[in-house]
Amino acid sequence: MGNALRLDVRGLARLPLAMLLGACILAGLTLYWGAGDIMRAVGAAGWGVGLIVIARYIQVLASGVAWRAVLEASIAWWVCPILRWVREAINVLLPVAQVGGDIVGARLLSRRGVKASVATASVLADLLVQVGTQLVFSLLGLFLFWSKSSDARLVLWLAGGVGLLAIGVAGFLAVQRWGGIAWIEERIGGLVGRNGWTMPGGIAGLSSSLREIHAAPGRLALAATIHMAIWIFGASEVWIACRFIGHPVDFSAALVIESLSHAARAVFFVIPGGLGIQEGAIVALAATYGLSPQTAVAIGLLKRIPDIILGITGLAIWQGIELGWLRAGRA
Numbered sequence: 647m648g649n650a651l652r653l654d655v656r657g658l659a660r661l662p663l664a665m666l667l668g669a670c671i672l673a674g675l676t677l678y679w680g681a682g683d684i685m686r687a688v689g690a691a692g693w694g695v696g697l698i699v700i701a702r703y704i705q706v707l708a709s710g711v712a713w714r715a716v717l718e719a720s721i722a723w724w725v726c727p728i729l730r731w732v733r734e735a736i737n738v739l740l741p742v743a744q745v746g747g748d749i750v751g752a753r754l755l756s757r758r759g760v761k762a763s764v765a766t767a768s769v770l771a772d773l774l775v776q777v778g779t780q781l782v783f784s785l786l787g788l789f790l791f792w793s794k795s796s797d798a799r800l801v802l803w804l805a806g807g808v809g810l811l812a813i814g815v816a817g818f819l820a821v822q823r824w825g826g827i828a829w830i831e832e833r834i835g836g837l838v839g840r841n842g843w844t845m846p847g848g849i850a851g852l853s854s855s856l857r858e859i860h861a862a863p864g865r866l867a868l869a870a871t872i873h874m875a876i877w878i879f880g881a882s883e884v885w886i887a888c889r890f891i892g893h894p895v896d897f898s899a900a901l902v903i904e905s906l907s908h909a910a911r912a913v914f915f916v917i918p919g920g921l922g923i924q925e926g927a928i929v930a931l932a933a934t935y936g937l938s939p940q941t942a943v944a945i946g947l948l949k950r951i952p953d954i955i956l957g958i959t960g961l962a963i964w965q966g967i968e969l970g971w972l973r974a975g976r977a
Contacts, residue, residue, distance in 0.1 A: 664916045664917045664918065665917065665918045665921060667917065667922075668917040668918065668919070668920070668921025668922040668923065669921055669922065670922070671921070671922025671923070671925075671926060672921055672922035672925055672946075674922075675922065675925050675926060675929065675939075675943050676943055676947075679929075679939040679940050679943055680940055683940040684940050684943045684944050684947065687891050687940055687941055687944035688891075688944045688947050688948060690890065690891050690892060691887060691890040691891055691944075691948055692890060693890075694886050694887065694890030694891075694948075695890075695948065695951055697886050697890075698883050698886050698887060698948055698949065698951065698952055699951065699952045699955055699956075701879070701880070701882050701883050701886065701952075702883065702952035702953075702956055703952075703956065704879070705876050705879060706727075706730060706731050706734050706956060707727040707730070707731070708727075708872060708875070708876050708879075709727075709730050709734075709776070709872075709873070709876055710726040710728065710729065710730030710731065711726070711727060711872055712772065712775065712776075712868075712869040712872035712873050712876070713726045713729075713730055713768065713769070713772040713869070714726035714727075715865050715868045715872065716768055716771045716772055716775065716859055716862075716865050716866060716869045717755075717764070717768040717859075718764075718858070718859075718862065718865070719759075719760045719761075719764060719768075720759075721755075721758055721759065721760060725755070725758055726755075728963065729754050729755055730751065731956065731959075731960045731963060732747065732750065732751060732754065732960050732961075732963055732964045732967070733747035733748055733750065733751035734747060734956065734957075734960060735747065735956060735957040735958075735959070735960025735961045735963075735964065736750055736960070736961070736964070737918075737919075738918070738919045738953045738956075738957045739918070739919070739953070739954075739958070739961065740918065740961075748773060750964065751769055752765045752766040752768075752769045753765075754964075754967060755768070755769075757971065761851075761855070763851035763852045763854075763855040764855045766852055766855070767855035767856040767858075767859055768859065770822060770827075770856060771822070771856065771859045771860070771866065771869075772869065773818070774815075774818055774819060774822055775866060775869045775870050775873055776873050777811075777814070777815050777818060777912070778815055778819070779870055779873040779874045779877060780811070780815075780873075780877060780908060780909070780912065781811055781812055781815050782874065783874065783877040783878070783905045783908075784808045784811060784905050784906060784908070784909040785808060786901070786905060787901055787902045787904070787906045787909070788801075788804055788805060788808050788905075788906065790898055790901065790902050791804065791902045791906065791931065791934065794899075794902075794935075795934045797934070800930060804906055804909075807906075807909055807910060807913050808906075808909055810913050811909050811912050811913060814913075822856060822860070823860060827852055827853045827856055877904075877905070877908075878901065880904050880908075881897060881900040881901040881903075881904040881905070882897075882900070883900075883904065883948075883949055883952075884904050884945060884949075885897055885900035887944070887945045887948045887949070888900065888941070888945065891941060891944060891945070891948075893936070893937055893938075893941050895935050895936075895937070899935040902931060902935075903928055903931050903932070903935070903945070906927060906931060907920075907924050907927040907928050907931070907946075909927075910923050910924065910926070910927035911923055911924055911927075919950075919953055924946050925942070925943050925946030925947070928942040928943070928945055928946050929942040929943060929946075932945075
């Protein structure tokens with residue numbers, strides 16, 4: 647147990663290094679392509695920035711509705727959208743390999759009276775639906791890009807990235823549907839029993855809670871429909887950015903840029919928020935649609951603005967929730 651803990655600590659210590667690497671990539675792209683031109687392009691967006699932020703708010707809150715769809719529990723309708731906001735904020739702004747927010751989200755949901763194993767299972771199922779629909783979205787973007795681009799090498803690289811995403815999704819599905827979670831639960835249960843520890847609430851009964859969720863395909867289908875609509879709607883961020891910068895593209899081009907840059911972020915998930923990865927992917931895709939590298943980096947930076955605004959407000963909501971419970975505990 648001590649060795650495992652030391653390994654975990656070392657792993658966590660590497661996460662800030664991944665964030666630093668991402669920041670270096672982003673800084674390198676900005677300096678290489680001309681910081682002045684890029685900043686002028688960002689400034690030209692004007693009040694379009696507000697529209698991008700609104701579009702992101704809609705996506706995050708709708709993602710909470712999709713999470714609520716897989717959860718069969720008696721809670722207020724607004725709980726999952728708010729907690730989804732918190733999940734997103736933690737994953738985007740903190741060095742937690744884009745999963746720490748989901749752990750916190752499950753814990754916060756369990757504090758609302760939902761059984762801990764059910765809360766954890768709902769987050770796992772929601773993530774599976776999210777990445778599954780992202781794969782479909784990425785395949786759509788890859789097909790549209792392949793039909794437009796003459797750069798066969800770039801198409802192959804993008805196909806390889808989407809292939810890695812597909813392998814990850816398949817593995818995640820296998821773990822949930824074919825005994826992986828039950829195996830993990832048994833091993834943790836054995837370790838707990840041998841050492842006289844208390845079984846973590848989110849682990850005890852997790853496999854059975856997950857089976858119950860997967861036994862309701864209608865709920866999963868509803869969540870998948872919502873998530874797919876969110877992915878497609880998310881392309882509006884790129885469309886708005888291009889239009890306000892002064893280099894408008896059609897929605898199919900915006901969809902390609904959105905889908906494949908998100909696929910790159912998913913492959914390099916260890917870098918918080920895909921820092922630098924998102925911008926690099928947009929630069930690689932931009933030329934096919936007549937966008938300069940400077941415009942491409944500016945688009946990436948404009949998409950960072952809602953990350954920061956929603957992230958800071960989401961972290962504030964999280965701390966407010968925690969402080970409220972702390973005060974209630976002392977009362």
